Structure formats: C-alpha cells, structure tokens
Amino acid sequence: MSTKKISIGSKPTAKPVQPSADEWVEHRGNGNGPEPMKRLTIDIPESLHRTIKAQCAMRGTKIADEVRELLLQKYVKS
Template identity: 75%
Template structure:
C-alpha cells in the first residue's frame, strides 16, 4: 500500500485586516454629495412599464430620471 504525500505551504503571515467600510464612510471628506433619503411611491403598473422601457432604451436608471424631474419641479432649495 502506497502513502500519499501532501505538501503544506508556508505558514500564513499576520497581515493587518483592511480598514472596515464603516470607518471610510464616517471619515469621508465633508465636500462630498449630500446624504440621500429613500422615497417610495405607488404608481400604476402601466406607467411603471412605460418608464422602465423608456429608461432601458436610453440606458438610464429610473431613479436618476425621477430625481431629475423632481429637481426641475422643486429645485435645489
């Protein structure tokens, strides 16, 4: 009966863990974009389908288009 030899690699080093994402978020520069808030609305399915297909053809996101329309209506007050 033959024995199988297994080679083990070198011992792992104690590399420092990367900084957590939370610390990056907390320490971002103050000049970055304003914090966002989520807005949920109900619209008819047919309207959603139309908006989604138009955005797909233009290669845009629904959220970006709705945000643009709201900014046109209400501005950056």
C-alpha cells in the same frame, strides 16, 4: 500545582471621549462630501411603471435618475 501570576499595569491615562452614537449620526454628513441621500417610495400604476421602465431601458438610464431629475426640475429653483 504552580500558580501563574499576572501583573496588572497601571491605570490607563484619560482617553479622548468618543462621541455618542446619536451625535455621530447627526453630524456624520457635515463634511465636504456629497449631500446624504434619502429614500422615497411611491406607488404608481403598473402600466406607468412598465412605460417608464421601457423608455429608460431604451435610453440606457435608470428610473431613479430620471425621477430625480424631474423632481429637481420641479422643486429646485436655479
């Protein structure tokens, strides 16, 4: 039976330290890209949802876009 010899190379040189996962998550949005989004969930009556959905369908818009615009008008002062 023959034995197979494997040579082990020299120890790798120091590599740049990778940031921890928490650090990456905390700083990943700090670029010149768009602002990160957050999800908002609300409960509304079924009849109101049906009305909003029908109006948005007639205008060809999305409910999320309409609600986002209303929130911007109310809370973001120009």
